[in-house]
Amino acid sequence: MRILHTSDWHIGRTFHGHATLDALRGVLDALAAQVREHRVDLVLVAGDVFDSSAPPAAAYPLLTDALVAIRDAGARVVVTSGNHDSAARLGFLSPLLREGIHVVTDPATIGEPVTIADAHGPVHVYGIPFLEPALVRHLWPEAAVRSQHDALVLAMERVRADAAARGGRSLAVAHCFAAGVEPTPGLERDIQQGGLDVVALSAFDGPDYVALGHIHGRQQLSERVRYAGAPLHYSFGEGDKPRGSWLVELDAEGLASVEWLALPVPRPLVTLRGAFAELLADPRFTDAEAAWVSAEYTDATPELDAMRRLQERFPWCARVEHAPMRRGADDGRTYAGRVRAARTDAELFDAFLVHVREGEGASESERVLIHEVIADEVIAEVRA
Incomplete structure (x- = not known):
C-alpha cells in the first residue's frame, strides 16, 4: 500500500x-x-x-x-x-x-x-x-x-x-x-x-x-x-x-x-541585506525581483517611504526592516544621563540621535546642519 x-x-x-x-x-x-x-x-x-x-x-x-x-x-x-x-x-x-x-x-x-x-x-x-x-x-x-x-x-x-x-x-x-x-x-x-x-x-x-x-x-x-x-x-x-x-x-x-x-514553490522567499542604495540598484539582487522579499537595510538612518521605493524594484517585497550595521561605542550612560551631561544645544541633538539610532550620533554633515539651525534660531530670537 x-x-x-x-x-x-x-x-x-x-x-x-x-x-x-x-x-x-x-x-x-x-x-x-x-x-x-x-x-x-x-x-x-x-x-x-x-x-x-x-x-x-x-x-x-x-x-x-x-x-x-x-x-x-x-x-x-x-x-x-x-x-x-x-x-x-x-x-x-x-x-x-x-x-x-x-x-x-x-x-x-x-x-x-x-x-x-x-x-x-x-x-x-x-x-x-x-x-x-x-x-x-x-x-x-x-x-x-x-x-x-x-x-x-x-x-x-x-x-x-x-x-x-x-x-x-x-x-x-x-x-x-x-x-x-x-x-x-x-x-x-x-x-x-x-x-x-x-x-x-x-x-x-x-x-x-x-x-x-x-x-x-x-x-x-x-x-x-x-x-x-x-x-x-x-x-x-x-x-x-x-x-x-x-x-x-x-x-x-x-x-x-x-x-x-x-512540491512546486509558486514564488521563492529571499531575505536581502545591504545598504538601501545597494538594494535599489545592485545587480547581485536581480534574481530576487520575482521572489517574495524581506529587505533589511543597514543604513545608519531610517529611509522615508522605504516599502514603496523597494517595491519599485521588487514588486513582491513584503517586509522591510531597518537594521543598522554600525553602532557607536556604548559608554554605559542612559539617554537621561546623556541629556543631563549635554552642555550645548548641539550636544542635546547628538544625545537624541545616539538614543534613537542605536548608538549612531550625528555625522559631520548633520553637525553642520544642526549648527546652522541653532544659529538661525538664535538670530531670530535676537531680532525678536
Whole structure:
C-alpha cells in the first residue's frame, strides 16, 4: 500500500497581508497529480486544514476541490483536525463528502479506525484530532489529563489496544509538538517548547507509521515517525525549508520505505541585506525581483517611504526592516544621563540621535546642519 503524508494546509492564511488561496490551489493540484503518478492508495492530512476556526468563504470550495481531486486520482483520504481548525466546522463536512473521504474530528472516536485493505490484508488508520486537555479529559475520568502529552499517551493506548485486537498493520495520524523537533522561529504560532505541550516520542510506539502535523517544515523523528510540513511557505523563517510530502510504502510485514516527494514553490522567499542604495540598484539582487522579499537595510538612518521605493524594484517585497550595521561605542550612560551631561544645544541633538539610532550620533554633515539651525534660531530670537 502506498500512502502520501501531508499536513498543515492552512487554507485561508495570508502571507504578510497577501492572499495565498490561488498559490495553494496550484500546489494542491500538483499534489493530486502526484497521487495519480505514484499510484497512491491513501492520503493522510494531519491537521490544520484551515488556518482559523472561521475560515473565509473561499476556503471551503478550495478544500472540497482538493479532496475530490485526490479521490478522483485514485486515493482514499483521511483528514484530522488541528489546533487551527474548528473541529465542528470541519467535521460538518464529513457526511457531505463522497465515499472514500474520511474526516476525523471527534475525540470520542479515537481507537475506531478507518480500515483499508490491500493485497496483504487490512491496514487500520487511526485518526487522532487535536486534543485540547481541558476539552477531552472527560474521556478519561480515571486519569489526570493536564497536558497534551497526557492526552496523547491515553489516546495511543486506545489505538494500540484496538490494533492488537484487530491484528494486521496500522497507521496513526496526529497533530502535536513531539519531543525531538527543531522548530524554526515563526513557523508555528502555538508551540510551547520545553513545557507540558511536548509529547514524548515513546507515546507513538506501536503503529507501522505515524503521520504528524503542527510543524511547518519536514522532520524525521524516527524512521516511522515524521512531520511532512506545510505545502506552502507561510513565513520568511520557512524560506529554506523544502515543500512536499512523504510517500510511505507498506508491505506485508509493515513499513517498507519512505520517500520525499517535492512540491512546486509558486514564488521563492529571499531575505536581502545591504545598504538601501545597494538594494535599489545592485545587480547581485536581480534574481530576487520575482521572489517574495524581506529587505533589511543597514543604513545608519531610517529611509522615508522605504516599502514603496523597494517595491519599485521588487514588486513582491513584503517586509522591510531597518537594521543598522554600525553602532557607536556604548559608554554605559542612559539617554537621561546623556541629556543631563549635554552642555550645548548641539550636544542635546547628538544625545537624541545616539538614543534613537542605536548608538549612531550625528555625522559631520548633520553637525553642520544642526549648527546652522541653532544659529538661525538664535538670530531670530535676537531680532525678536
